[in-house]
Amino acid sequence: MSGLVIDNQDKTQQFNDLRFDQVDVGQKLPVQEIDVTTRLIVSTAMASRDYQNVHHDRDQAQALGSQDIFMNILTTNGLVGRFITDWTGPKGRLKSVKIKLGVPNYAGDVMKLVGKVQDKWEVSGENLVEVAVTGKNSMGNHVTGTVVVALPAVDQGE
Amino acid sequence: MENNNKELEARMAATIGVEVGPQRSWDPVNLPMICHWCQAMGDDNPMYTNLEYAEQSDQGSIIAPPTMIQALTMKGVTETPAPGSVSRTEEQPYVLDMLDEAGYVSVVAVNCDQEYFSHVKPGDDISHIMTIESISELKHTALGEGYFVTELWTFINQDNEKVAEMRFRLLKFKTPQQAQRPGSAGSQSNKPKAPQRPRPGLNRDNAFFWKGLKQGKLLIQRCTSCQTLRHPPSPMCPSCQSLDKDVVEASGKGVVHSFVNLHHPALPAFDDPNPIALVELEEGTRLVAGLINIEPEDVRIGMPVKAEITQCDDELTLALFSPVTE
Numbered sequence: 001m002s003g004l005v006i007d008n009q010d011k012t013q014q015f016n017d018l019r020f021d022q023v024d025v026g027q028k029l030p031v032q033e034i035d036v037t038t039r040l041i042v043s044t045a046m047a048s049r050d051y052q053n054v055h056h057d058r059d060q061a062q063a064l065g066s067q068d069i070f071m072n073i074l075t076t077n078g079l080v081g082r083f084i085t086d087w088t089g090p091k092g093r094l095k096s097v098k099i100k101l102g103v104p105n106y107a108g109d110v111m112k113l114v115g116k117v118q119d120k121w122e123v124s125g126e127n128l129v130e131v132a133v134t135g136k137n138s139m140g141n142h143v144t145g146t147v148v149v150a151l152p153a154v155d156q157g158e
Numbered sequence: 159m160e161n162n163n164k165e166l167e168a169r170m171a172a173t174i175g176v177e178v179g180p181q182r183s184w185d186p187v188n189l190p191m192i193c194h195w196c197q198a199m200g201d202d203n204p205m206y207t208n209l210e211y212a213e214q215s216d217q218g219s220i221i222a223p224p225t226m227i228q229a230l231t232m233k234g235v236t237e238t239p240a241p242g243s244v245s246r247t248e249e250q251p252y253v254l255d256m257l258d259e260a261g262y263v264s265v266v267a268v269n270c271d272q273e274y275f276s277h278v279k280p281g282d283d284i285s286h287i288m289t290i291e292s293i294s295e296l297k298h299t300a301l302g303e304g305y306f307v308t309e310l311w312t313f314i315n316q317d318n319e320k321v322a323e324m325r326f327r328l329l330k331f332k333t334p335q336q337a338q339r340p341g342s343a344g345s346q347s348n349k350p351k352a353p354q355r356p357r358p359g360l361n362r363d364n365a366f367f368w369k370g371l372k373q374g375k376l377l378i379q380r381c382t383s384c385q386t387l388r389h390p391p392s393p394m395c396p397s398c399q400s401l402d403k404d405v406v407e408a409s410g411k412g413v414v415h416s417f418v419n420l421h422h423p424a425l426p427a428f429d430d431p432n433p434i435a436l437v438e439l440e441e442g443t444r445l446v447a448g449l450i451n452i453e454p455e456d457v458r459i460g461m462p463v464k465a466e467i468t469q470c471d472d473e474l475t476l477a478l479f480s481p482v483t484e
Contacts, residue, residue, distance in 0.1 A: 015204065040198070047194045049235075050229075050232060051237070078195065078201070082199055082201040082223075086203075090204050094225065096271070096274065097271075098269070100268065100269050103426075141426070
């Protein structure tokens with residue numbers, strides 16, 4: 001690899017830089033509202049190499065008994081992961097994403113992601129934080145689960 | 159209930175722990191695939207796409223988004239396994255196929271648990287091996303009867319190191335329609351309705367209250383003999399035992415007399431947790447109502463609230479209470 005292969009970043013962009021000592025149990029994460037558009041469902045299905053017709057073909061999805069095309073599970077994982085690292089910033093390292101799946105994310109809906117820190121601990125030199133996550137749409141919970149993320153103990157950039 | 163699936167269950171049990179694969183990736187982990195993922199997900203984490211930033215990080219390189227692990231070994235649009243993959247043989251029957259044949263044709267994913275052991279970087283060559291970790295006994299669920307199957311996917315790199323693990327749990331089931339009347343499913347509308355709040359129990363005593371809400375009014379019953387207000391509605395005045403009554407319109411202003419934040423059960427039509435107050439109206443009567451526009455942990459006894467007459471769905475109008483901010 002040479003040079004800046006992907007040059008789509010704003011060089012002046014500031015990222016969060018969350019440290020372990022700045023996290024309290026009970027703390028809430030900034031809420032994210034995801035517009036579940038057809039474009040999002042299809043583009044994320046393709047990006048995750050998932051070509052099941054229920055994720056891109058409305059007629060087929062409806063013939064199979066669904067209201068519309070719906071988000072695939074790999075995307076739910078991706079959005080939950082992004083929800084966490086948007087909060088921690090790029091020094092947060094995902095250790096696990098464990099989700100329970102509920103109602104589908106149909107095209108046209110909005111999913112609201114909320115999260116709350118429910119534990120923090122140190123093990124084998126790692127500073128771990130566990131966040132409980134819920135993603136709810138107009139029909140109920142699309143996803144509930146927990147994510148463990150490792151954080152730096154001190155500001156590594158200083 | 160008698161279990162007629164003994165033979166099926168024995169065949170399914172024999173598949174537990176049998177390793178199938180590896181299923182390989184079409185391409186080594188690469189930046190265009192990562193970039194496509196990040197753009198689709200709206201993820202601007204510079205560890206994934208900003209070479210300059212990532213090289214200066216503790217990882218010294220771009221990493222693939224950990225949640226992308228399953229995408230790496232997907233077969234893709236042709237549905238054919240990547241070269242070098244070892245496919246399932248006849249000696250490795252798939253439990254989901256067995257369940258299909260036994261009539262458990264519907265499937266719903268229940269859990270997806272991923273654990274990441276090391277970061278996957280451009281150039282890594284990822285494969286996965288799949289085993290059936292467990293199969294439940296026959297379960298009777300809200301969807302129908304069926305079996306919970308847990309698949310364990312182990313992701314390894316070119317050095318045979320385990321980089322991630324995924325437990326994928328699904329329910330393979332038959333709906334009551336499929337069990338009794340095959341072919342009848344699908345005749346009804348496909349549109350699932352948004353979850354609705356429970357309906358009130360209407361009777362001649364309380365009908366005025368619900369009708370009032372539909373007209374945008376919060377009404378209180380009044381004894382016309384002694385002028386005492388009362389709620390909930392009842393046929394007789396508790397103060398003077400008169401049966402004569404009319405109604406007055408409440409201002410909608412009140413205070414939280416008591417409250418509870420309901421955590422369990424979480425119901426889809428309600429917020430979770432669900433703040434519920436006993437509101438004392440300025441007229442003196444109290445009523446139970448949901449609170450809105452407030453975080454559950456911010457509710458306090460004595461806080462001023464006001465009624466927001468809210469049309470919850472086509473049939474139901476409720477007085478919900480919102481904090482008064484002054």
